[in-house]
Amino acid sequence: MQSRTPASRTGRPRSAAADTAILAATRAALVELGWSKLTLGDVATRAGVAKTTLYRRWAGKNELVVDAVAELFDELTLPDRGSLAADIEGVVLQFATILARPEARNGLMAVVAESTRDDALRERIRASIVDRQKRLVLAGRARAQARGELPPESDAEEAARTVDLIFDMVAGAVVHRTLVSAEPADEEWIHGFTRVLLSGLSATGP
Amino acid sequence: MQSRTPASRTGRPRSAAADTAILAATRAALVELGWSKLTLGDVATRAGVAKTTLYRRWAGKNELVVDAVAELFDELTLPDRGSLAADIEGVVLQFATILARPEARNGLMAVVAESTRDDALRERIRASIVDRQKRLVLAGRARAQARGELPPESDAEEAARTVDLIFDMVAGAVVHRTLVSAEPADEEWIHGFTRVLLSGLSATGP
DNA sequence: AGTATTACGCTACGACCCGTAGCGAAAGCA
DNA sequence: TGCTTTCGCTACGGGTCGTAGCGTAATACT
Structure with a gap:
């Protein structure tokens, strides 16, 4: 998926549920809004996560949609x-x-x-x-x-x-x-x- | 091209040179900036016309690029x-x-x-x-x-x-x-x- | 238990672009 | 010379972007 930190052994782990929720929300937003009107803030709201969380995992709209x-x-x-x-x-x-x-x-x-x-x-x-x-x-x-x-x-x-x-x-x-x-x-x-x-x-x- | 007013006989005519300049500027902007970073304000500046002139002729980015x-x-x-x-x-x-x-x-x-x-x-x-x-x-x-x-x-x-x-x-x-x-x-x-x-x-x- | 480390949610922010309104000036027609 | 339409310009509210900062939550290590 996105650029992970493979050697991270300590600290709070990333929520795997957030990944699936974000990708599902991205697909839902693609269906309803299309590419051009899709905003990362909207995807974050749909997925139930903060916008900053989304930016911590994906560099931008392009990479997110590719994975979705x-x-x-x-x-x-x-x-x-x-x-x-x-x-x-x-x-x-x-x-x-x-x-x-x-x-x-x-x-x-x-x-x-x-x-x-x-x-x-x-x-x-x-x-x-x-x-x-x-x-x-x-x-x-x-x-x-x-x-x-x-x-x-x-x-x-x-x-x-x-x-x-x-x-x-x-x-x-x-x-x-x-x-x-x-x-x-x-x-x-x-x-x-x-x-x-x-x-x-x-x-x-x- | 764009939606013309076929029965307009009086008044100042639209500059045909502006059309070609805008379309050429659009292609130049596509080369330098690509689709996502292309803005209509930038195209207008490149073409030497006002941004409002561009909006009077094309509905938006999509139609403009199609014609270009x-x-x-x-x-x-x-x-x-x-x-x-x-x-x-x-x-x-x-x-x-x-x-x-x-x-x-x-x-x-x-x-x-x-x-x-x-x-x-x-x-x-x-x-x-x-x-x-x-x-x-x-x-x-x-x-x-x-x-x-x-x-x-x-x-x-x-x-x-x-x-x-x-x-x-x-x-x-x-x-x-x-x-x-x-x-x-x-x-x-x-x-x-x-x-x-x-x-x-x-x-x-x- | 306690500590270190990382992820998370939230708010706020400047920057940018959008698309439109309003105005005076310019360029053709009658 | 008037009439009509286009043009350039400025200004504006609205929206999105991407980031910074902070306090909190969750896990690993000792």
Whole structure:
């Protein structure tokens, strides 16, 4: 989570309940107010803590919302539906379901926008949100190779590039569909998307 | 642009130079300060106009930045490179070049994030930014069908869905690569992306 | 028990930005 | 020359920020 003091052994410990209350209050405020009208004073009031307590744990609005949104992606898992296409559709559906929630929509793009001028914030997003998504791509690819649905990796570096490409295509398409086009990434859309993506991947030439 | 008074024939006309100065100052402020630290008072000072003049023309920060960023996408054109793959690569390269500019990165995602809670703003973005991009997809598809590189549209509604899917895939992937993964969408990446996309599209089954 | 150390709640504060009102001056039209 | 609209300027109340200071609460060490 936030920058802890790992070697603190004495003194009053930080309330773990306050953490969860603050993050939950942040998500609630995101739903009701959105990003721009969300104030840290309001979050503190909702959480039942003092504003100063909030500032002692998080550097600012950006970091707080990143942590609050990151918890939404904890539920992402890789289902075993038997085939690569079905696995992808399952993961994309989970991802789309999370993005359909207003606290995710309101918070995610805002912190990404802020991260364009804040390298530390981008690293925080990568570690707590993006990597958690990318891990599913890696796992799904490995399972598909074990099944023989995808050719095994010949070059390690080439494989890494492919994974990055797939990840940007999947996450980017779902995010763009949900937030820019503002239309639901429902099962029908996901099915069409998966078909195009898989056809393109299976035809991997030089 | 902003909401004009179309039937105003008498009185002192609005300075057109002020418009361009304000929008240019907005982009300059986006580069130097980013979205969150950009203030309308600062933009007015940079543009050499009074703050009240700015408020008379734009409702707020969101609308102003949308117009300022929209001008960046004016230069998007559909080059005729002879093949669908080359055309796509050309357009994607233009799009990536625009997104590489800091004023686009800093402003675009921020207003998209704000638009999740503001339908009027989303409509403004769609009309002045998104549609300008989508038009290229439509034109490119039509040209490819004329060349015989893509099957002609059988069902009109199905064709519209396909165009929307392609658009979300292209724009989403480039945006995600540029802003989330924070790595350049250079020619090598674009080439790999186009290959996957086109392979998936040419294999259009039921 | 007693002490040291850290976290907490609370209040107050200067600084900044917002968005608007009001005014006189300027720039075009009839 | 009038009429109309825009412009620049100043000023203002309202809100948020982020921090300082203080007394209190909770835990670890001796």
